[in-house]
Amino acid sequence: xxxxxxxxxxxxEKLTFDIVDDILENRKKLQLSxxxxxxxxxxxxxxxxxxxxxxxxxxxxxxxFGALCNCxxxxxxxxxxxxxxxxxxxxxxxxEVPPDVVxxxxxxxxxALSYGKSAVQLKTVERIIDLFNEDILPIVxxxxxxxxxxxxxxxxxxxxxxxxxxxVYHKGERRPAxxxxxxxxxxxxxxxxxxxxxxxxxxxxxxxxxxxTLLKAFRIIKYSDIIGALSLDSYSGxxxxxxxxxxxxxxxxxxxxxxxxxxxxxxxxxxxxxPKNHVQDPYSFRCTPQxxxxxxxxxxxxxxxxxxxxxxxxxNPTVFPDLxxxxxxxxxxxxxxxxxxxxxxxxxAELGSISERRIYRLISGERGLPVFLVANPGLxxxxxxxxxxxASIVSQNKQLCTPCSVDSIPSSNEQEDHVSMGGxxxxxxxxxxxxxxxxxxxxxxxxxxxxxxxxxxxTSELLEDFVSQYRSVVSFVEFDRLMYEDINKTIDFLExxxxxx
Numbered sequence: 001x002x003x004x005x006x007x008x009x010x011x012x013e014k015l016t017f018d019i020v021d022d023i024l025e026n027r028k029k030l031q032l033s034x035x036x037x038x039x040x041x042x043x044x045x046x047x048x049x050x051x052x053x054x055x056x057x058x059x060x061x062x063x064x065f066g067a068l069c070n071c072x073x074x075x076x077x078x079x080x081x082x083x084x085x086x087x088x089x090x091x092x093x094x095x096e097v098p099p100d101v102v103x104x105x106x107x108x109x110x111x112a113l114s115y116g117k118s119a120v121q122l123k124t125v126e127r128i129i130d131l132f133n134e135d136i137l138p139i140v141x142x143x144x145x146x147x148x149x150x151x152x153x154x155x156x157x158x159x160x161x162x163x164x165x166x167x168v169y170h171k172g173e174r175r176p177a178x179x180x181x182x183x184x185x186x187x188x189x190x191x192x193x194x195x196x197x198x199x200x201x202x203x204x205x206x207x208x209x210x211x212x213t214l215l216k217a218f219r220i221i222k223y224s225d226i227i228g229a230l231s232l233d234s235y236s237g238x239x240x241x242x243x244x245x246x247x248x249x250x251x252x253x254x255x256x257x258x259x260x261x262x263x264x265x266x267x268x269x270x271x272x273x274x275p276k277n278h279v280q281d282p283y284s285f286r287c288t289p290q291x292x293x294x295x296x297x298x299x300x301x302x303x304x305x306x307x308x309x310x311x312x313x314x315x316n317p318t319v320f321p322d323l324x325x326x327x328x329x330x331x332x333x334x335x336x337x338x339x340x341x342x343x344x345x346x347x348x349a350e351l352g353s354i355s356e357r358r359i360y361r362l363i364s365g366e367r368g369l370p371v372f373l374v375a376n377p378g379l380x381x382x383x384x385x386x387x388x389x390x391a392s393i394v395s396q397n398k399q400l401c402t403p404c405s406v407d408s409i410p411s412s413n414e415q416e417d418h419v420s421m422g423g424x425x426x427x428x429x430x431x432x433x434x435x436x437x438x439x440x441x442x443x444x445x446x447x448x449x450x451x452x453x454x455x456x457x458x459t460s461e462l463l464e465d466f467v468s469q470y471r472s473v474v475s476f477v478e479f480d481r482l483m484y485e486d487i488n489k490t491i492d493f494l495e496x497x498x499x500x501x
Contacts, residue, residue: 009033010114010129015310017303021215023107024100029133030107032114032125039116040125044192046321047119051075051193058317058326061194082196083163089156089200090166094143097154097205098430099169102140104208105158106132109199112313118198119319124189127162136180139167140205146411147334147422150314151205154423159199164188194317201315206337209426210306213341216433217299217348220440221292223494224351225258226466227444228288229265231358232281233459234450236367239263239272241286254300255293262288269460278367284357291354298347305340334422338405341425345432349397352432352439356390359439362446363387373449373477380480383446386487390442393435400428400435441490444470445483452476469497 008023011033022028032040047061057063062078097105110128113120131138138161144153160166161177165188168177181188231237242259266272280286317328363383365371374382404425410417448467451459458464473493474486 007031010111011036012039012115015111016307017211017215017218020104020107020211020310024103024215030110030129032110032122032129036114036116037122040113040120040122043116043119043319043321044121047193047319047326050326051078061197061317061326078193079191082191082193085196085200086156086159086163086191087165089152090160092141092144092153092157094141097140097142098212099137101208101212101430102137102158103132103135104211105140105155105204106138108204108207108211108310109155109158109202111310112202112204112315113198115313117313117318117320118315119194120198121189121192121195124162124191124195124199127186127189128159130184130186131161131168134184135170136161136177137169138177139169139174142427143423145205145423146409146416146419147203147206147338147425148332148411148416148419149316150201150203150332150334151423152200154205155200155202158204162189162199163191194319197317198315201332203309203314203332203334203337203422206334206341206422206426207306207309209430210302210337210341210344211310213344213426213430213433214299214303214306216430216437217344219494220348220351220433220436221296221299223437223440223444224292224295224355225261226265226463227355227440227447228292228358229262230451230459230463230467231362231443231447232262232285232288233266233269233271233463234447234454235281235285235358235361235369236271236274236276236278236454237281237285238276238278239266241281242289247289252290252293252297254296255289257296258292259289265462266460267462269463270457271454271459274457282357282361284354284361288354291350295347295351298343302340302344302347305336309337334420335405338420338422338425339403341422341429342401342403342405345397345425345429346401348429348432348436349394349401352390352394352397352436355436355439355443356387356394359387359390359443359446362450369450369453373446373453374480375478382477382480383449383483386442386445386483389487390439393439397432397435400432404428437494438487438491441494442487444494445474445486445490448474449477469493 006028008028009031113125138158140154140157145151164178166177170180242262247256247259314331316332317326319326363372371377372382372384374380404421407421408419474489
């Protein structure tokens with residue numbers, strides 16, 4: 001078993017999103033399996049013997065890096081070469097990376113090194129695991145990765161503490177890494193041949209953002225159906241566009257799933273059973289299966305790409321002891337993640353876009369609902385401005401969804417002449433996901449308000465229970481009040497709720 005009690009054993013076995021979510025949610029500790037220890041030791045011993053027996057130049061091991069690949073490095077300077085690499089590449093700036101993303105970066109690098117293809121010391125991997133287990137989180141900033149030779153700059157910042165450099169967060173305090181190492185009686189790691197390159201080459205910055213954002217996305221797409229169904233019922237919408245027969249003749253999986261979800265969510269609704277005078281709903285309601293479904297299909301595709309990356313070796317050069325082979329390749333290039341993350345951003349932004357249109361319909365005074373969902377409009381502005389807020393966020397998402405992966409700026413004297421910009425795709429995808437959560441929260445705020453004007457009729461038992469939980473946090477708005485407080489409470493309600501599990 002890979003996970004036992006409160007410990008996850010790192011091994012070459014497949015990692016899944018469920019395993020990662022469980023580790024984060026339950027703050028599990030990490031430990032190397034015996035299999036991975038053997039693989040790591042075997043690969044390191046192979047490289048050491050190779051270097052002792054040959055003067056042949058091997059990229060990044062006894063040569064310089066990037067455009068300096070033709071510079072030969074003496075044996076006595078091999079360790080200093082690797083240390084200099086980490087120090088010189090720690091050039092990230094901007095906002096700090098969220099703590100859980102930093103945790104994932106440590107975890108995923110340890111996992112990638114566990115395959116025994118990177119020629120690192122066992123104690124280096126164990127120190128990475130120590131940082132994770134003791135919640136010693138290196139301070140890493142968002143800006144600086146080209147997503148080409150991996151995530152060089154952010155990974156350099158991540159691993160400065162191995163050398164006794166940089167800063168960390170520990171027990172709620174920001175401290176020099178050297179001080180924390182002394183507290184634990186840990187000596188700084190003296191890097192061996194190739195180790196700096198193994199730590200810095202790799203896609204763990206992009207990958208960690210991708211996994212973290214996808215874990216959010218899985219929740220967001222569930223909320224989008226629950227909240228969309230509540231809006232449909234509160235708007236006096238029609239169930240006919242969700243009939244199974246329609247979707248079986250255009251059988252996109254996400255579309256079929258969405259229609260089924262809405263039928264299940266609205267089963268037994270008194271509101272839905274009421275006779276309707278209208279024969280059609282606006283697209284934001286009628287085409288929900290097609291839009292939400294396309295988003296689900298996109299998220300599913302992205303998750304497949306990310307899961308492959310989650311179980312890959314992405315540093316360079318790659319060492320194959322059994323084949324007596326050291327190959328300088330390009331597994332560190334972030335193009336697969338960059339394109340997928342751009343797609344993820346576009347998909348999530350569309351959920352926010354259609355959600356804002358439903359918000360607008362709910363406040364527009366249609367189908368017996370009061371204008372701006374307040375009993376005394378004029379004196380009260382009611383829900384006029386939350387729609388402004390949603391529209392502003394939707395617009396920002398559109399701006400963020402310009403693809404990063406279509407851009408490339410050469411670096412390292414054109415040795416690295418095509419880059420993925422996957423680091424930018426990664427950080428913006430999280431912003432889009434968070435923005436979409438905010439828009440859906442505003443829709444919930446509106447839909448729950450609209451529902452009260454349909455009383456005494458009820459929606460389905462499932463949705464009534466959901467609204468009841470929500471009402472324990474945000475009450476009905478009778479008169480104008482500070483709505484930003486209600487919106488923030490709604491965002492927190494969706495973030496912390498467990499009703500969709």
